[in-house]
Amino acid sequence: MNRKGFLLTLTVLAGLATSAVAQQPVKIGMVTTLSGPGGYLGQDIRDGFQLAIDLEGGKLGGVPVQLLVEDDALKPGQGKQIAEKFMKSERVRLFTGIVFSNVAGAVVPDILDEGGIYVSPNAGPSNFAGKECHRNYFVVSWQNDNLHESAGQAATDLGYKRAFILAPNYQAGKDALTGFKRLFKGEVIGEVYTRLDQTDFAAEMAQIRAAQPDVVFQFHPGGLGITFLKQYQQAGLLGTIPMVVAAPSMDSVTMEAVGDASVGISVTSHWNADFDNEANKKFVEAFQKKYNRLPTYYGSQGYDTALAIAAALKAVNGDLSDTEKFRQAMLKADFQSTRGAFKFGPNQHPVQDWYLLRVERGSDGKLALRTQRKVLSDHADAYAGQCKL
Amino acid sequence: MTLVLEQILNGVQLGVMLFLLAAGLTLIFGIMGVINLAHGSLYMVGAYAAAVTASATGSAILAMLAGLAAAAVTGMAIEYVVLRRLYARNHLDQVLATFGLILFFNQGVTMLFGRQPLFVDIPAALSGAVEIVPGVPYPVYRLLIIGVGIAVAVGLYLLITRTRIGMLVRAGATNREMVRALGVDIRLLYTVVFGLGALLAGLAGLMAGPITSVQVGMGEQILILTFVVVVIGGIGSIRGAVVGALLVGIVDTMLRAFLPTLLRGMMAGAEADALGAGLSSMGVYLLMALVLLLRPKGLVPAHG
Numbered sequence: 001m002n003r004k005g006f007l008l009t010l011t012v013l014a015g016l017a018t019s020a021v022a023q024q025p026v027k028i029g030m031v032t033t034l035s036g037p038g039g040y041l042g043q044d045i046r047d048g049f050q051l052a053i054d055l056e057g058g059k060l061g062g063v064p065v066q067l068l069v070e071d072d073a074l075k076p077g078q079g080k081q082i083a084e085k086f087m088k089s090e091r092v093r094l095f096t097g098i099v100f101s102n103v104a105g106a107v108v109p110d111i112l113d114e115g116g117i118y119v120s121p122n123a124g125p126s127n128f129a130g131k132e133c134h135r136n137y138f139v140v141s142w143q144n145d146n147l148h149e150s151a152g153q154a155a156t157d158l159g160y161k162r163a164f165i166l167a168p169n170y171q172a173g174k175d176a177l178t179g180f181k182r183l184f185k186g187e188v189i190g191e192v193y194t195r196l197d198q199t200d201f202a203a204e205m206a207q208i209r210a211a212q213p214d215v216v217f218q219f220h221p222g223g224l225g226i227t228f229l230k231q232y233q234q235a236g237l238l239g240t241i242p243m244v245v246a247a248p249s250m251d252s253v254t255m256e257a258v259g260d261a262s263v264g265i266s267v268t269s270h271w272n273a274d275f276d277n278e279a280n281k282k283f284v285e286a287f288q289k290k291y292n293r294l295p296t297y298y299g300s301q302g303y304d305t306a307l308a309i310a311a312a313l314k315a316v317n318g319d320l321s322d323t324e325k326f327r328q329a330m331l332k333a334d335f336q337s338t339r340g341a342f343k344f345g346p347n348q349h350p351v352q353d354w355y356l357l358r359v360e361r362g363s364d365g366k367l368a369l370r371t372q373r374k375v376l377s378d379h380a381d382a383y384a385g386q387c388k389l
Numbered sequence: 390m391t392l393v394l395e396q397i398l399n400g401v402q403l404g405v406m407l408f409l410l411a412a413g414l415t416l417i418f419g420i421m422g423v424i425n426l427a428h429g430s431l432y433m434v435g436a437y438a439a440a441v442t443a444s445a446t447g448s449a450i451l452a453m454l455a456g457l458a459a460a461a462v463t464g465m466a467i468e469y470v471v472l473r474r475l476y477a478r479n480h481l482d483q484v485l486a487t488f489g490l491i492l493f494f495n496q497g498v499t500m501l502f503g504r505q506p507l508f509v510d511i512p513a514a515l516s517g518a519v520e521i522v523p524g525v526p527y528p529v530y531r532l533l534i535i536g537v538g539i540a541v542a543v544g545l546y547l548l549i550t551r552t553r554i555g556m557l558v559r560a561g562a563t564n565r566e567m568v569r570a571l572g573v574d575i576r577l578l579y580t581v582v583f584g585l586g587a588l589l590a591g592l593a594g595l596m597a598g599p600i601t602s603v604q605v606g607m608g609e610q611i612l613i614l615t616f617v618v619v620v621i622g623g624i625g626s627i628r629g630a631v632v633g634a635l636l637v638g639i640v641d642t643m644l645r646a647f648l649p650t651l652l653r654g655m656m657a658g659a660e661a662d663a664l665g666a667g668l669s670s671m672g673v674y675l676l677m678a679l680v681l682l683l684r685p686k687g688l689v690p691a692h693g
Contacts, residue, residue, distance in 0.1 A: 035495060036606035039504035169666040192649065193666030197610045199601045200406075202399035202531070203646040210392050223506050226602035234511065234528050234600065236518050257508040257602060 025064040026318050028309070029086035030097035031079050031107060034071035038222045040253055041099045041298050042071070045121050047291055048283075048302025049096070052310065055286060060306060061314030068092065074099075076106035083107050087114050093320045094119070096305055099298075101125040101144060101172040112136055117323060119330075121305035122298065124349060126175050130383030133347045136323050138330055140305040142270060143349045143381035144172050147246035148179030150268035150354035151217055154375050155244045157356075158266065160215035161186040164208050164241075166228075167219040169193035176219035176246070182382065189213055194220070201228050205235035216241055221248040226257045233261035242266070251296040255359055255367050262367060267357040270350075271300045271339040272371045279307075279336035300338045307335040345380045347387035353377050391525045396646045397639060398521070402531045404638025405538025409593035410611060411618040411630040412545060413586025419562045419625020419691050420582050423472055423483050427490035428590055428615070429608025431467075435460035435591025437498060440507040440603045449512035456595030457588055464587020468580050476579075495605050506604035534596050541589065542631050549627060558582060562625055562691060614641075617673055621680045623687025632689050637673050644669035 030049065032042035046069055058064055068086060072079035079098065086092040095111050096119045098104045104123040111118050117136045124143040128134070155163060165180055165188055167173035173193065181188060190211045192204055208216060216237075220228045225248070232238055238261055247269035255262045273284050273294060283303050287295040295303075308330065315329035316322070331344050345351045354376040357369045414428050439456030443449065467490060475483050510516075511530050518526035549555035557578055560568045569575045594608075601607065614637060622633025649665030656664075680688060 034504070035499070036609075039499070039605060040506075043504050169663070169670065174663075191662050193662055194645075195666075195670050197613075199597070199607075199610055200399070200403050200642075202402065203396055203642045206392055206395045206399065207646060223602040223604045223607075226506055226508075227600070230602070231600055234516075234518075234530065236526055236528075253505050257506045259508055259510070 025058075025066040026060075026094065026313060026320065027066050027068060027086075027090055027092045029083065029090070029092035029095045030067055030069045031072050031082045031086075031095065031103070032069065032097035033074045033099040033103070034069075035073050038074055038099060040296070041122070041222055042097070044296045044298035045097060045099065045302035045305075048287065048295060048299035048304075049121070049306045050302075051283070051287055051290060051299075052303050052306030054290070056310070061310035061312070061318075063310075063313045063318035065313070069097070072098070072103050072107075074103065076103050079103040079107040080110055083110055087111070087116060093117060094309070096121055096309070098123050101175070102170055104128075105171065108137065115323070117320070117326060119305055119309055121301045123172070124381075125171050126178075126383055129347050129349050129381050130386035133383075133387035133389060135327055135348075135389060137348060138308070138344070139349045140308050141301045141350070142352070143383065144175035145179030145182065145383075146270075146350075146354070146379060146381055147248060147268070148176040148217075148219060149183045149382075150270075150375050150379070151244050151246040152180040152182060152184035153354075154266060154268045154356050155180075155215050155217060156183065156185045157375065158215075158242075158244065160242070160244070162189045162214045163187070163217055164190040164192075164211050164213035164215075165217045166192045166194055166204060168196045168198070168224065170196055172221075173219060180217050184217075186214070194224075196224070198224070199227060201231045202235070205231055205237060208237060208241065209235065213241060216243045218243070218245060219249055222254075225249045225254050229254070229258045229261050229265075233258075244268070247271075247297050250359065250369070251298070252294050252369065253296055255369065259367070262359045263361055265359045267359065267369060268354055268375055269297060269357055269369075270352050270354055271297045272355065272357050272369055274369070274371055275339065277336075277338070277340050280338040280340075283338045304335075304337050304339070304342070307337070308333060311335040341378075345384050346389065347381070347384045348389070349381055349384065351378055351380045354379055391522060392646075394522065395525050395527065396642055398527060398531070398535070399646075400639030400642035401635065402535050402538075402638070403642055404635040405535050406593050406597060406611070407615055407618050407638055408538055408630055408634035409541060409589045409596075410615040411622065411634050412541070412627055413589040414615055415619045415622065415625055415627065415630045416558070416582055417586045418619070420558055420565075421472075421476065421579050422565075423476065424480055424487065425472075425586075426484060426487040426612070427467060427494065428586070429610075429612035430491055430494035431460045431464050431587045431590040431608070432594035432597075432611065433494065433498065433605070433608040434463045435594030436598045436603045436607065437502060437507070437594075438591075439595035440509045440598050441502070443509055443598075444507070453595060456598075457591050460591020460594065461584045461588040464590070465580050465584040467587075468583035472583070473576070473579075491609065498605050504605060506602040507598075509598040509603055511599040530599065537592070537596065541592070545627055554578075554581065614673065617677050621677055621688060623690040625691035626687065626689050629687050629689035629691065633687070636676070636688075640676055641669075641673050644672040648672075 034042045070082045101123040120139040124139040167176040244266045250267045311334040312329040356372045435456040438459030439452040442455035443452035618633040622629025652661035
């Protein structure tokens with residue numbers, strides 16, 4: 001071997017050695033919905049998550065991470081394929097990102113069966129909160145029912161007696177109506193299931209008008225909600241029958257798109273851009289600076305999920321081989337949530353406060369969600385008791 | 390009783406939207422033998438062009454013209470660039486290519502306008518409601534949609550039965566080769582028909598803008614129902630599209646509006662709601678299956 005060849009070999013070997021010493025980044029698989037009507041939900045979750053990584057300079061909890069993102073297009077089958085691919089060819093152990101409960105229902109069991117960890121930034125279907133809860137399954141956002149329980153409580157507090165309630169006919173829609181009814185003390189005089197691909201709600205508007213309720217509660221996430229609210233206004237119901245909704249039916253994007261039709265609507269949420277705490281101020285400012293738009297609550301959940309994972313990664317020093325150690329670290333929830341107080345309940349779902357917001361037109365002429373008051377304190381979900389961990 | 394009347398109007402209005410889409414789809418299939426999955430994308434293009442123009446200029450007329458022009462030009466461009474190469478191929482190739490176009494347009498719109506839905510106002514003059522019968526206020530804009538739909542149906546009928554282009558269209562639908570052999574520029578005819586179909590899809594899209602949300606993927610949501618309409622009405626038949634669209638629109642709306650209430654009279658609340666919702670969303674597909682069983686060529690077949 002000549003001198004040049006020897007030197008070359010040496011350099012290559014040295015290169016190998018250094019890369020072995022430097023820490024391999026922890027791969028995080030994000031399966032989320034980026035296309036179609038629900039596309040902006042996944043986009044905000046991804047951007048919020050990425051923001052947390054960027055603010056730490058490519059790390060979470062001091063551990064270098066690599067975020068792999070793919071679009072499930074709101075198709076459970078596609079989500080399963082992506083998760084499969086991430087696990088088989090990229091050796092991903094830690095997953096997050098799913099927006100919709102029907103996708104989560106298909107993908108999450110696959111991940112858990114393979115010994116992976118899933119941290120939900122959004123969907124929290126009821127079955128995974130109760131009997132089917134799992135040691136490696138965490139939810140940072142909420143259990144689906146919580147959103148609507150808070151709306152039910154708010155409707156009761158506001159003194160409404162007769163409610164007309166609507167939601168799409170799928171798992172999260174059913175959870176929504178169940179949740180609302182759980183804490184609403186008045187009478188439900190009409191209960192309608194709509195379709196997830198519905199574009200025209202004229203039939204439902206006519207039913208609402210005929211029923212003359214005190215209040216309408218509806219759950220229609222993303223584009224569906226925009227359509228629903230516009231048609232609610234066009235049917236002339238907006239001025240006459242008040243509406244109470246949970247956060248998914250009225251985020252800042254929906255509000256922008258709906259415009260004046262949203263003024264005066266009561267919204268319940270666990271987070272709002274105007275929350276006065278350090279973590280939230282930092283998040284809202286950094287998000288607006290980086291993406292040049294106001295974050296929706298999906299953005300805050302993506303960010304909080306990243307922070308929760310960061311705290312756990314720090315405690316285990318980026319080592320995911322012992323999932324029990326990671327779990328213990330996760331459950332401490334040692335991070336500053338943008339929503340203020342946050343902790344995990346026994347089924348690894350959040351225990352948190354819920355607030356009443358109202359859509360108002362600010363002095364600058366812009367629409368904004370304003371926080372009014374707290375509706376529920378340290379609220380857990382109804383399924384925790386069924387979970388045996 | 391007034392509720393029933395209102396729901397029938399709602400059904401007719403949904404039917405009209407479906408008709409505008411189905412007319413183009415069925416024309417294109419009947420004459421050119423092409424299954425155009427990207428028809429929903431033309432609907433989206435029309436809606437976006439109108440929404441963007443409306444917010445830039447504030448003029449409803451300009452927005453309408455922009456929507457129509459954008460959809461028609463896009464349609465003709467698709468025909469010229471992509472479909473022209475596929476007429477001789479089998480349906481699977483066409484489906485593959487037009488499915489690719491869906492992805493192309495969805496991604497293109499996402500890159501241009503982002504994923505967040507756009508907001509379109511109803512023009513102020515049309516934003517009110519009128520009482521068609523006492524006690525039933527109905528939005529003027531929806532009445533206008535019904536009116537436009539009827540006008541288009543009549544216009545298409547006259548175009549196809551009374552004009553030279555219509556004659557060629559009918560001839561082309563019956564026997565393509567013969568029309569070509571007689572020296573008609575069939576390629577030009579194809580482009581014109583495709584443009585017309587696209588124009589109608591764009592019209593549906595721009596009218597839908599103010600009542601639904603203008604967003605990526607809006608075309609695919611309604612495209613499935615449109616295919617149901619075409620199958621029920623009879624592939625290639627404009628009259629079939631009218632009948633099919635109204636039938637689907639009314640059946641769908643009526644089932645959604647009244648089935649859960651009917652069922653609630655027979656069984657417990659929650660079960661009735663779940664069953665009602667399930668049955669009413671299956672309703673139009675059951676109807677399609679029934680039609681296929683009894684009249685496999687559709688209710689009003691194009692020829693024969």
